[in-house]
Amino acid sequence: MTEPTFLVAVAALAGGAWGLVADRLAARWPAHDDGSVRPMDWRSAAIVAFGAGSVGLVTREHGADPAGLVVLLVYVVALILLFATDLDQRLLPDVITLPLIPYAAAVGLLGINPLIEGGWPGMVGPLVAAIVVPLVAYLPSIPFGPGALGLGDVKLLVSMGLLLGFVRELAGLMGGAIVVVVVLGILLASRRITRRSYVPFGPFLMIAAVWAMLLPA
Numbered sequence: 001m002t003e004p005t006f007l008v009a010v011a012a013l014a015g016g017a018w019g020l021v022a023d024r025l026a027a028r029w030p031a032h033d034d035g036s037v038r039p040m041d042w043r044s045a046a047i048v049a050f051g052a053g054s055v056g057l058v059t060r061e062h063g064a065d066p067a068g069l070v071v072l073l074v075y076v077v078a079l080i081l082l083f084a085t086d087l088d089q090r091l092l093p094d095v096i097t098l099p100l101i102p103y104a105a106a107v108g109l110l111g112i113n114p115l116i117e118g119g120w121p122g123m124v125g126p127l128v129a130a131i132v133v134p135l136v137a138y139l140p141s142i143p144f145g146p147g148a149l150g151l152g153d154v155k156l157l158v159s160m161g162l163l164l165g166f167v168r169e170l171a172g173l174m175g176g177a178i179v180v181v182v183v184l185g186i187l188l189a190s191r192r193i194t195r196r197s198y199v200p201f202g203p204f205l206m207i208a209a210v211w212a213m214l215l216p217a
Contacts, residue, residue, distance in 0.1 A: 004063055009056070011058075011059035011060075012056030012059075014055060015051040015052045015053070015055025015056055016048045016049075016051050016055075018051050018055070018077060019047045019050060019051025019084070020047070020051075022051065022081045023047040023084050023088075025081065025084065026047075026088040026089065029085075030089065038088060043084075043087045043088060046087065047080070047084045050207070051083075053210075054079065054080065055073065055076055057210065057214055058213050058214070061213065062114055067112060068114030071107050072115075072213055074103070075103070075104070075209075076213075078096055079210070082202060082206060083202070083203050083206050086152075086200045086202035087200065090150075090200045091152065092152025092153065097156050097159070100155075101155065101158050101159045103159070104126075104162035104163035105123075107163070108126055108162060115163065115168060115213065122165075125166040127161075128161075128166050129161030129169045129170075133157055133160075133161050133169055133173070134154045134158050137157060138154050150202075153202055153205060156202065160208075164209065164212045164213070168212040169208075172208040172209055172211045172213075176204045176211065177208075179207055180201075
């Protein structure tokens, strides 16, 4: 009992440390148009919290399967950096989102993804999720203009589908939708944002992805 608790604590600390590194990296990369570097602020705290929470919780849930844990943590590490870039610059760089697609496909086909059973035969559901969910999410957003749902979000949804599978991705997105409603409600009530304010959707997708990794099979 003590060893898993210690492992989770160490993992959470490592995740928080990576969150801090990701925050400082996102403050500089991709380079801001005006050449500025954002100082640490509330976003820094949010990124560190997401890093610590996601790595710690995924480790607690999947720590009994070291190989599977590594597979998921590689994806989570990328999510933490994407969380940082989206909060800082409203950007999900292709250099991160695109490699996640073949990565998620490969670990599923090789049968080392702990969330997908059966190797390549079990990839039918994930492939459906990787096609259907991004289309269903993106097509209705088109009438609202180019910023409603960015292509970076769509690319992230593709890799999420391949990694999580259809049922887990939908369940995760439902959980993420609840977080969206709660957070936006708090921000609106506290007048931190208005109805016209732009709120990046990517961080909520990443919360949804981590939530889906924690769901029972």
